[in-house]
Amino acid sequence: MSKTVSLTINGQSVNVPENMTILAAARSIGVNVPTLCHLDLHELKAVNQVGVCRVCVVEVAGARSLVPACCTPVSEGMAVKTNTPRAVLARRTTVELLLSxxxxxxxxxxxxxxxxxxxxxxxxxxxEDLRFTGQKSSHExxxxxxxxxxxxxxxxxxxxxxxxxxxxxxxxxxxxxxxxxxxxxxxxxxxxxxxxxxxxxxxxxxxxxxxxxxxVNNVRNVWQAINDPDKYVMVQTAPAVRVALGEEFGMEPGTIVTGKMVALLRRLGFDKVFDTDFAADLTIIEEASEMIHRIQHGGTLPILTSCCPAWVKFFEHQFPDLLDIPSTCKSPHEMFGAIAKTFYAEKFGIDPQKIVVVSVMPCLAKKYESGREELSNNGLQNVDYVITTRELAMMAREAGLNLVNLPDEDFDHPLGESTGAGVIFGTTGGVIEAALRTAYEWLTNQPLEKVEFTQLRGFGQIREAKVNIGGKDFTIGVAHGLGNARRMLEAIRSGEKTYDAIEIMACPGGCVGGGGQPYHHGNVNLIRKRAEAIYREDQGKPKRKSHENKDVMKLYEEFLGEKYGEKAHELLHTHYTIRNRY
Ligand code: SF4
Ligand code: SF4
Ligand code: SF4
The missing domain is CATH 3.30.70.20 (Alpha-Beta Plaits)
Known part of the structure; x- marks a missing residue:
């Protein structure tokens, strides 16, 4: 057991572990000390505790100068005062200097x-009346x-x-x-x-x-497309957006706003409102087919999921020798774009040149991804614009729409149908669980009674589980955050670990913690609440396996032909490029 020390903070006695900082001790009893540079990423095993901004200075009895609470450890008998006139003036001066x-x-x-x-x-x-003025830095x-x-x-x-x-x-x-x-x-x-x-x-x-x-904000481009009578603007929304968008309108983290979000998109003027979850189901059909193909034909294992563009770029830079292990599946929103500008255009007689595909994503990497040359078909980029959850909220505010007051509406069809498997793409472990729900039934020809692979869930940084399918154990790995991904790939490269299939998402918690979501500022609890909402949404779906998505299966019958076949390869698969290491 770690030793504790007793101290007082603003006259209140407190017992805390001896290695705690004054800041953590103060927060443990509800005393707020302002901070700026401090960032506690405890659950991600990192903390920005550099003490450079000096905003958190406090007075400690007997100390000659003020001390930064964020990086000063507590000690026995310490008497801390957080809001003395001297401490408050020092904080104000620091912030005024920053503002200067x-x-x-x-x-x-x-x-x-x-x-x-x-x-x-x-x-x-x-x-007003800032005390310090002077030349301001000017950088490129x-x-x-x-x-x-x-x-x-x-x-x-x-x-x-x-x-x-x-x-x-x-x-x-x-x-x-x-x-x-x-x-x-x-x-x-x-x-x-x-x-x-x-x-x-x-x-x-x-x-x-x-x-x-x-x-990089794409809101102007999207408004322009919506207001252009010559354009047919189709919007799709990623699974993680519906559990975070509400936060921008004062709702609790983890509030599911799927129906309201659809109503909002319609009122903003999009011609059709579709669901990236449809394409997530499509991704699973292709990815599970690819996985089974590799298993049955002695292909390279493990197979790595490829739906996270930051992860894709990471392995292109950092693991050029392992480029043959990721799945060749495009990410779901790119698959959606390819289908929108071919199948949908053909079916509804729309000129693909006039179609504008807008993706609402929790993600910044998808903005970059939409510009990758290979993610195009017939000379058209699969996706035209990517906006984030935050940018969608911005559009709503600009149009005077409050999500809270909107009714629930359904996605358009046929590219709006989805199963619970498509929904769980939004959180760490979800993609591989969705793939297993389908692979299990295809490999065994038996119905999967319990669809939840709970051993793959949670926020453990690297998770591993053996899943028995038809009498054979498959080793599955899950990692979120690129540091964990690096550790996992290094273990594979060195031969220390072997897996059959691996899911990696670049952001903490997966897309629910994405860089385009309402700012999380390192708050893992908030990300957790969004993840719980994703699983609730899955539970509420009448169908929870991707191969039960009737519209996806119809897409193969009417247009794509064989799963993992020639046309599917042309439209739904991609390739990777070795990139600079430094
Ligand atoms: S770029 Fe932002 S996070 Fe980075 S040091 Fe500057 S202010 Fe801090
Ligand atoms: S943390 Fe920022 S700079 Fe670093 S890889 Fe991600 S986007 Fe790039
Ligand atoms: S994990 Fe992050 S970078 Fe990867 S797809 Fe999701 S939001 Fe984008």
Whole structure:
């Protein structure tokens, strides 16, 4: 048992483990000490505890100077005061100094209303008559990618992004360069992010407290398409969006808003409102077929899921020698786009050139992915625009629509039908569970009575389970977060571990914790609530296996032909490219 120490915080006695920080001890008794650079990613086994911003300073009896609560350990008999005039003045001064070198663009900043610096200034009552003015830093902005923008002028050098990118994702893309006023957080040699090994997972954006790192916003392009009478605009929504969108409208995390979201999309003017879950079911038919093909024909195992574009880019950069193990299936929204511009166009007599496919995703990497040349057919990109959950909420606000007041409506058909298997794509472990529900029945010709593979669920960083199918044990692996993915692939490469099938999602918790969701700021409990909602949505579905999706099966009969066959390969599969290692 770890030793405890006794101390007082604002006169209140408290007993806490001896290695705790003052900040954690204060929070354990409900005392709020403001922070800026601090980011507790405890469940992801990382913490940004650099103590650089000095916003959390507190007074400790007997200490000559104020101490940062985030990185000062408690000690026996310590007497801490968090809100003395000296501590409050020091905090205010620090924030005023930060503001003296920060652009005052709050009204038009992407992070307006979600910015920690803005909130801190408001909480500390900093409103006018700033004491410090002077020259402001001016750095080059980076608009090189389709997914992420960098504006170093808004950076407060808190290093939260660095911790996320380097410790959690192990991508090592961004860190501090230069010195003094010239310091910025940038890729090596200040290369544009597009030329770096960035996976566009967006986790740095999810934790950046200011507008220094933001998504590339596609809302204007989508409005333009909607308002163009010559365009037929089809929208699809990923499973994780429906359990997080409500947060943007004040609902509890994990509130399921599927029907309201459909009503919202219709009122925004989209011609058809479809479901990426339909394409997730289609992905399972192809992926399970590919898995069975590999098992029965001595193909390479393990098979790796390929529906996460950040994960795909990660292995292209980091594991070029293992490019033959990922499934060749396109991600579900790309499959949807390919089907929309071929099957759907043909069936309903629409010129594919006039079709605009918009994907509403929890994801920034999908913005990048939609520009990959190989994700096109007949000279048309499968997906035209990707907007995030946040951008959809932005469109709603712009149109004066409040999700809360909208009725429940159903998706359009035939590309709106889905099963519970398609829904669980939104959380870690869901894709492989969905694939197993189908592979089991196809391999055994027996009905699968219990569809939940609970041994694959949860938030364990690397999970492993043996699943018995027809008398044979299959070893299944699941990892979320790219650092865990790296550990798993290194174990495969060295021969230390063998698996038959593996699911990897780049974001913590899978897409529910995606970089395009309402900002999670490292709050794993919030991500967990969204995941629980995903499983509730699955449970409520009348059909829970992808091969029970009648519209998907009809698609094969009417258009695609054989599963994993020639036409399916042409439209639904892709290939990978070796990319720069550094
Ligand atoms: S998007 Fe992901 S990989 Fe790229 S810099 Fe941010 S955290 Fe790192
Ligand atoms: S880019 Fe954002 S998260 Fe990174 S150091 Fe700057 S302010 Fe902090
Ligand atoms: S886990 Fe989901 S949200 Fe995150 S990068 Fe992958 S596909 Fe996008």
């Amino acid at each position: 070198d920060h652009p005052f663009e709050c009204l038009t900043c992407e992070k307006n209303r979600s910015c920690d610096l803005q909130k801190l200034a408001a909480d500390l009552g900093i409103q 902005k980076d608009h090189s990618s389709r997914a992420i923008k960098r504006n170093p002028d808004k950076c407060v050098l808190c290093r939260r992004c660095e911790t996320m990118c380097n410790q959690v994702q192990t991508c090592g893309v961004i860190s501090a360069v230069n010195r003094g006023f010239n310091t910025t957080i940038a890729p090596a040699f200040e290369k544009p992010i597009q030329e770096s090994t960035c996976t566009f997972c967006g986790q740095c954006v999810a934790v950046c407290p200011t507008g220094a790192l933001t998504e």
